[in-house]
Structure formats: structure tokens, C-alpha cells
Amino acid sequence: MKFLRILLKVLLGLVVFILLFLAVSLAPVDETPYQQMPYYTQTKQRLAQLPAPPVAKGPLQAGWAKVNITPLTIRLPAAMGPDVVNTGMWLPIPFLHGL
Numbered sequence: 001m002k003f004l005r006i007l008l009k010v011l012l013g014l015v016v017f018i019l020l021f022l023a024v025s026l027a028p029v030d031e032t033p034y035q036q037m038p039y040y041t042q043t044k045q046r047l048a049q050l051p052a053p054p055v056a057k058g059p060l061q062a063g064w065a066k067v068n069i070t071p072l073t074i075r076l077p078a079a080m081g082p083d084v085v086n087t088g089m090w091l092p093i094p095f096l097h098g099l
Contacts, residue, residue: 067093 034040 062094065093
């Protein structure tokens with residue numbers, strides 16, 4: 001019987017905690033269209049003030065480059081030991097040519 005009272009108090013406390021959490025965390029949803037919000041009109045005005053992008057001087061070429069991103073100072077973790085060969089970390093980078 002004592003076990004049921006403790007279990008009931010714990011469950012009641014859990015329900016109260018969940019209800020309090022929901023009361024604090026739930027908020028009404030603003031369904032105003034984004035075109036009518038102030039941030040949208042401000043952003044549109046700021047974008048209109050930007051200069052035009054430069055015109056390409058020739059045909060635009062795009063591709064991939066392979067770049068080594070390994071630091072110049074190599075520090076191996078002590079667990080790897082001195083026999084480990086660090087070959088570097090290579091990362092494919094997109095590039096544009098002709099702007």
C-alpha cells in the first residue's frame with residue numbers, strides 16, 4: 001500500500017511537471033504572411049541597395065581543386081605511437097574562374 005502511494009505521488013509530480021513545461025514552452029503561432037513582416041521589407045530594401053554583380057570577362061569555368069588542409073605542425077596523439085605516417089588531409093574545393 002505504501003508503494004502505491006509513493007508511485008502515485010511520483011506520477012502526479014511527473015504530470016504536474018509536464019503540464020508546467022507545456023504551459024511555459026508552448027506559444028501561439030503567428031500566421032502573418034512573411035511578405036507583410038518588417039524583416040522582409042527591410043531585407044528587400046537592403047538587397048535593392050547592393051551594387052550589381054560584376055559581369056564575367058570571358059566564359060565562366062568551374063571545377064574542383066584538391067587542397068591540403070593538414071596543419072604545418074604535425075602533432076600525433078600519444079596513443080598512435082611514432083610508427084604512424086601522416087599522409088595529410090585532402091579536401092575537394094569548388095572553384096570558379098573567369099570572373
